[in-house]
Amino acid sequence: MNNSVRVFAPASVANVAVGFDILGFALDSPGDEITVSFSDRESGGLKITAIHGADNKLPLVVEKNTAGFAAQQLLRHLGKEDLAIDMEIHKKMPFGSGLGSSAASAAAGVMAVNALLDHPLSKEEILHFAVLGEQIADGAYHADNVAPSLLGGMILIRNNEDLDVHQLPIPDDLYAAVVHPEVEVLTKDARDVLSDKICLKQSIEQGGNLAAFILGLMKADYDLLSRSLKDVIIEPQRAKLIPQFYEVKNAAISASALGCSISGAGPSIFALCKGLETAQKVGAAMEKAFTQAQIENQLYISKINQHGAVVIE
């Protein structure tokens, strides 16, 4: 058993155009890092000793902190909540970016504690606790960012309540270009802008695209993936919250992206691409579209990350 463990959990792209609340995939970077170590302090229990890179915006109180709460729930489940464990959080990705920042922290938190205790549970078994942590930040019991961040891969969540979660096949040449513009979109606004009702016709169209997207992954049929990556329900409602959305999307498509849409609740925008070279070209075009409008932004190019949360020390 180690005395200290450091874990990395990656950012993730939820919704993936055709799978609102049910699809998400992990990126190679950015991501959060969390260190946990056994402490010899007399007061037992989990303690967050420091949070780096968050400008004091995240709570040190365990019960109010995504990573802390998730880890504590896992420790309680294991009957180990009295163990003196110190947690140090290194936020290395932007908040409110639509890249699953709180989910990465929650995933890293449970992964770190599980690793410190020498892996009593599998990743699949600790997912529930990570989702509980995410719920602190998001209010909803949702795995579309947490599951990819923890497990890696392109994840289908058949049902969030039951955590009926599945890794989908990933074609070898599938890359993501993701641009995070420095504008604020509150998750609450992103939710509020959505109508409770949709047209049956739209639902049929989206269903056809969703099913074809799954089949396209399975067959590594990039043309089918491209025809399928169209969100006729959520994107048209949320696009207005993101300045330059359609300019960026058009730039991505013109540069041969398979498809392009909003990452999670935004403002980040992702494109899926065939091959690294295309992803780089697409990413540069998206970046340029934001920069021309004087919007600061960061670009991330990545394969679909198949590992999820990993012990790095």
Next chain:
Amino acid sequence: MNNSVRVFAPASVANVAVGFDILGFALDSPGDEITVSFSDRESGGLKITAIHGADNKLPLVVEKNTAGFAAQQLLRHLGKEDLAIDMEIHKKMPFGSGLGSSAASAAAGVMAVNALLDHPLSKEEILHFAVLGEQIADGAYHADNVAPSLLGGMILIRNNEDLDVHQLPIPDDLYAAVVHPEVEVLTKDARDVLSDKICLKQSIEQGGNLAAFILGLMKADYDLLSRSLKDVIIEPQRAKLIPQFYEVKNAAISASALGCSISGAGPSIFALCKGLETAQKVGAAMEKAFTQAQIENQLYISKINQHGAVVIE
């Protein structure tokens, strides 16, 4: 080149619980048969010489007949509309059953003419003409019955307008039990009963089930198929049109069906099952539930038919 060709095209189950307007599969039986032959009559063109088994309910006028119109459109496309061809239609399945009766006729019609001309086009290429025939009966350009009836298999229609049609993988042990009760459900009523709007929440749930159903087929994961085969949108609205629907469904589930729902617009009810023996047990239970309510019915047990329309003579 033959002087005469006889073709069988099978019945089909559209919607398949989770794929309203986008999924359908073919059965081994029942189905329609169509014979076409070159004629030496002086007046050229396609002529329907007889329709058997339809109680004079189907038009002999080519342009008004599903099979006739479909075949004629194909002949026109091939520049052969002046050829003197006689068509004889053998209806061997019930109308208005929700089993794709008109689609089977349309599929058989185009398949027969294409075969008579020694297959100038592939099945994929003649699909469009069969859908045009179905449109005569149904009013809509829809391939969810025609495509499985012609091509065979479990079919995903990403998009009806473009006929972006795909055969899905089928687990070896997948069987269907389908019961047709002798009650009338008009397709118009089945359409009218559907609300134009649905809840976003239902759409998410149905999407999760649809995506998981595709994945379940791919992985031959029968448990996942079973968890996925739930229609939260269409079935609750249409169930009231079919007497004893929930009794029959409960009987199927109790007898270990993976799932059970309405076939097409009804009144037929299908169940998917693992293995022939289970399908027979499930079919018997469904049959009994109708019979106990004094509703005459026919039972069909079948693997997913992988061949679709075939030349039988």
